[in-house]
Amino acid sequence: MAFLYCFVKSINTPHKSSLYLAAIMLCSYVLSDYLYIVEHVYLNWIVYDFFTIAFIVFAIKRAIILSALPAYLIIIGLTINSLLVGFIYYDLYILGNTQEWWFWSFYSISINLIDILMIASLVINLDYVNINQGAKALKPMVKNGISNG
Incomplete structure (x- = not known):
């Protein structure tokens, strides 16, 4: 669903980094479900x-994806997922x-x-521009809320 959303959103925009990231993630998840590189499912993941x-x-590095915050968040998320899967594999097998x-339970929720x-x-x-715009939009709301409260 994220890929379809990013695809539709990027049709008339010159920046396609989120679409490329979503496509990479889609390919990874689909291939990991159907194409086993190693025997155990946890090691495959x-x-x-x-x-x-x-x-x-x-x-x-090839500038296909602009080094934006979503790319780094995905890299961090995949690294944490890999560590957790490695721990559960060690525990079970x-x-x-x-x-x-x-x-x-911690593994499942995480x-x-x-x-x-x-x-x-x-x-x-998420990128630095969107975060700055969001912070600027929230600043008057927080200021008014504090002065009115």
Whole structure:
């Protein structure tokens, strides 16, 4: 959905970085569901996350993607996801843990929350200009709220 939104939003604009990021993320998630590079699903997700990070960094270096805040947020999100998936793989397959404990809930909530934040960064197209405009728009509201309260 983020890809379709970015596609429609970028039709009449010269800046297509969010569209390219969304396309990279779409390809990564679709391929990781159907094309297994390694045997275990958790290791497969880690490999795809690192390939996606490498591809985003390559696209930034080649100026295909402007080095914007969403790209960095996605790189950070994928790195955290990879670490969490690595820990859950270690817990399940290396340690052989079958008893549910707090980390499993933490893992589930964190992975989904980070995925939502990465999607939101694409849809909102967070960058320094948008953040500055938002801060300028909020400043009078905060000032009026404090003086009226």
